[in-house]
Amino acid sequence: MPELPEVETVRRGLAASVTGRTISAVTVAHPRAIRRHLAGATDFAARLAGRRIQRVCRRGKYLWLPVDGDDVLVAHLGMSGQLLVRFPEAADEGHLRVRFVFADAGTQLRFVDQRTFGSMAVEPAGADGLPPSIAHIAIDPLDPEFDDQAFYALLRRRRTGVKRALLDQTLVSGIGNIYADEALWRAQLHYAHPAETLTRQRAARLLGELRAVLTAALTSGGTSFDSVYVNVNGHSGYFDRSLEVYGRAGKPCRRCGTAILREAFTNRSSYRCPYCQPAGS
DNA sequence: CTATGAACCTGACAGC
DNA sequence: TGCTGTCAGGTTCATA
Numbered sequence: 001m002p003e004l005p006e007v008e009t010v011r012r013g014l015a016a017s018v019t020g021r022t023i024s025a026v027t028v029a030h031p032r033a034i035r036r037h038l039a040g041a042t043d044f045a046a047r048l049a050g051r052r053i054q055r056v057c058r059r060g061k062y063l064w065l066p067v068d069g070d071d072v073l074v075a076h077l078g079m080s081g082q083l084l085v086r087f088p089e090a091a092d093e094g095h096l097r098v099r100f101v102f103a104d105a106g107t108q109l110r111f112v113d114q115r116t117f118g119s120m121a122v123e124p125a126g127a128d129g130l131p132p133s134i135a136h137i138a139i140d141p142l143d144p145e146f147d148d149q150a151f152y153a154l155l156r157r158r159r160t161g162v163k164r165a166l167l168d169q170t171l172v173s174g175i176g177n178i179y180a181d182e183a184l185w186r187a188q189l190h191y192a193h194p195a196e197t198l199t200r201q202r203a204a205r206l207l208g209e210l211r212a213v214l215t216a217a218l219t220s221g222g223t224s225f226d227s228v229y230v231n232v233n234g235h236s237g238y239f240d241r242s243l244e245v246y247g248r249a250g251k252p253c254r255r256c257g258t259a260i261l262r263e264a265f266t267n268r269s270s271y272r273c274p275y276c277q278p279a280g281s
Numbered sequence: 282c283t284a285t286g287a288a289c290c291t292g293a294c295a296g297c
Numbered sequence: 298t299g300c301t302g303t304c305a306g307g308t309t310c311a312t313a
Contacts, residue, residue, distance in 0.1 A: 114290080114292070116291080117290070118307090177306060286313105293303100293305090294304085
């Protein structure tokens with residue numbers, strides 16, 4: 001599950017259902033799902049068995065679960081990963097990759113991932129409590145520690161288009177293709193606007209719109225066009241109904257009525273209103 | 282440093 | 298009913 005609102009929805013679900021639980025057994029059904037755990041499946045399972053989950057944390061699109069001892073279980077959902085809380089008798093999902101059984105609960109945690117771009121790993125926590133493997137990931141805009149002024153300065157130092165900058169998880173995290181396009185539409189910015197020439201006012205407007213759209217999506221439980229993006233109970237969010245540009249090629253802009261444009265961008269798609277977000281804007 | 286493309290996978294869908 | 302091509306909320310690496 002991709003972007004910040006969807007991952008945060010999963011984090012909240014996990015926090016409510018697995019915090020304080022002790023893992024009794026871990027089964028890795030597909031080695032690719034733990035490819036970032038270099039020591040392999042046996043070691044992965046052994047390092048979690050008998051450990052109690054203390055919390056469920058998130059930065060950007062990454063989740064991590066500190067367990068007793070000094071280890072953390074790090075997870076990234078990639079494009080199609082799901083973390084599901086299921087009763088043991090529920091049939092295995094077709095793309096079940098890792099199963100966590102608890103000693104003290106009637107449910108299991110299952111990592112299901114069709115495309116296997118997601119992955120999990122266990123590692124020792126860093127000095128700051130963050131998993132070392134995500135030290136390169138910037139803080140996200142909903143984090144209370146986010147420094148707006150520092151963000152403007154870093155943004156204007158980039159010699160690239162503003163959307164590219166937003167998608168760079170080392171500059172600001174949690175934003176993907178949907179919410180980048182939505183925030184740019186709200187801020188009336190063209191995706192190729194050079195980051196270095198953004199005025200402070202426009203950068204502030206953009207950051208404000210980013211926070212607004214991420215927060216609104218979170219309230220709806222995230223964006224979901226199909227059953228791939230679901231919370232821990234397997235239910236979809238409904239923010240797709242509130243999207244202004246993403247996926248709306250040819251449909252009228254909700255602000256001016258002009259047909260929304262879809263253009264190739266970095267091996268994927270970018271959506272914009274040609275009137276509200278013309279080249280150069 | 283930035284930019285591009287490809288790679289990693291599976292499945293859904295459109296068009297022929 | 299196939300088949301082929303295209304596309305998908307991400308990250309990372311190699312090559313210019």
